[in-house]
Amino acid sequence: MERKIRVVMAKLGLDIHWRGVYLVSQFLKDAGMEVIYLGNKFPEQIVEAAIEEDADVVGLSTLGGNHLTLGPKVVTLLKEKGLDKVKVFMGGVIPPKHIPLLKQQGIYEVYGPDTPMDVIIKGISDSVTVH
Amino acid sequence: MADIDKLIRETLKGDKLAVSRLISVVERGHAQTPYILEKIYPHSGNAYYIGVTGPPGSGKSTTVDRLVKMLCSNNYSVGVIAVDPCSPFSGGALLGDRIRMNKRKSEWDVFFRSMSAGKIMGGLARTTKESSRILDASGKQIIVIETVGVGQSELDIAQATDTVVVILTPESGDNVQLMKAGLLEIADIFVVNKADRPGAENISMSIEAMLDRQRGKLEWRPPVLLTSASLGKGIEELYAEIWRHADYLRQDDKLKERRKSQLKGELKQRIESEIVNTLWQKIRDDADIDELVNDIWEQKIDPQSAAGKVVRRCLKD
Incomplete structure (x- = not known):
């Protein structure tokens, strides 16, 4: 059996913007991944989903300015639950100067507006070590 | 192996x-799958299985979200498997059943898993049954299985669960649809959801009329319920009817009979796939398929006879 990459995608917190996360989710699906789309969820619920769905990757969409608080919280909670191998990606409207801060706190990669879809797909595929 | 044993233990x-x-x-x-299933199977069979299809x-x-909430508030531990379709082109899938799972309380004991249906056409995924057994063995008391959105003939759910809930809507069609065979015959409980919309009474009456025609033949007459799941209406009745059906099955070994007949079906399926796999391996080794295709193309032999020849030759040795 072919090993499908499982991606949990969520809109972070109460962020209402949906177009980006829909678009990325569909491109990931078309790239052969299994995307578990959660809609709006808070870090605790996202981590719960990552556990139960055996996710390889968590994708967080944020355009509302909560990236610095809620993003790293997902990483922390994942570690607490023993899911160190799960990579957390973020996308949306995130000021470039915040990207190093997020990466310092364990976010694997951040994709801003205008990122070509191929870059996102390749970034996710490459991040997953098949075990 | 040690890893797998540890996983099974935990x-x-x-x-x-x-x-x-x-x-x-x-x-x-x-490769360890048969070993895992062998170890898991003796610990399964304790849970009650509810199927939701439509x-x-x-x-x-x-509806599943509301049901799970009710089950959890009544202190049951619940496992949910929700199946969504898979792209036939990329093999990828967008599994969206979790969106409806909201407001979970931390004390609730629930495990929710999304699955892609893969290339299987029966409404469930290839390993839904195995996965539900794993949840069962892990101590869940109730297993809820939600199928992909089905048409008229995806009936695998009836082979995997104890109580099948078939959900329709006021837009589900007219009387003619209800006269057709298939989905409607596997229901233990009918739900007409979105009953706040016009037409709900009509469709529920049509179902009742269909059931009337089978009067005498049905030992369990499926109830027809009106719900508005998103508004939380009618869910308590659904919950009660599920347990009424469970109680009915628990009389006179009916549950045992139902599960045994499911196991018989499963065994038959597995024997078939074992035969196919074993035979194919042998056929691939001895028969020259390409040569046969050429013979068929040149009309020296027809496809049916060619197939028969290959299988008979394979079985002889």
């Missing part, structure tokens, strides 16, 4: 991470 203790991993291992068809957009996920 799964049986109910550890969520282990359960989740083990389901993935089985789903991916890892056309796309009829409210399956929302």
Whole structure:
């Protein structure tokens, strides 16, 4: 059996913007991944989903300015639950100067507006070590 | 092997991470799968299995969410498997059943897993049954299985669960649809969801009329319920009817009979796939398929006879 990459995608917190996360989710699906789309969820619920769905990757969409608080919280909670191998990606409207801060706190990669879809797909595929 | 044994041990203790991993291992068809299933099977069979099926957009996920809430508030531990379709082109999938799972309380004991249906056409995924057994063995008391949105003939759910809830909507069609065979025959409980919309009474009357025609033949007459799952209406009645059906099955060994007949079907299926796999391996080794295709193309032999020849030759040695 072919090993499908499982991606949990969520809109972070109460962020209402949906177009980006829909678009990325569909491109990931078309790239052969299994995307578990959660809609709006808070870090605790996202981590719960990552556990139960055996996710390889968590994708967080944020355009509302909560990236610095809620993003790293997902990483922390994942570690607490023993899911160190799960990579957390973020996308949306995130000021470039915040990207190093997020990466310092364990976010694997951040994709801003205008990122070509191929870059996102390749970034996710490459991040997953098949075990 | 040691890893797998550890995973199995922790799964049986109910550890969520282990359960989740083990389901993935089985789903991916890892070489250890038969070993895992052998170890898990003796610990399964304690849970009650509820199936939820119906056309796309009829409210399956929302109903499941409400049901799970009720089950959890009544102190049951619940495992949910929700199946969504898979892209026939990329093999990828967008699994969206979790969107409806909201407001979970931390004290609730629930495990929710989304699955892609893969290339299987019966409404469930290839390993839904195996995964539900893993959840069962991990100590869940109730297993809820939600199918992909189905049409008229995806009936695998009836082979995998004790109580089948078929969800329709006021838009589900006219009397003619209800006269057709298939989905409607596997229902233990009918739900007309979105009953706040016009037409709900009509469709529920049509179902009742259909059931009237079978009067005398049905030992269990499926109740027809009106719900509005998103508004939380009618869910308590549904919950009560599920338990009424469970009580009915528990009389006179009916549950045992139902499960045994499911096991018989499963065994038959597995024997068939064993035969196919074993034979194919042998056929691939001795028969020259390409040469046969040429013979068929040149009309020296017809496809049916060629197939018969290959299989008979294979069985002789």
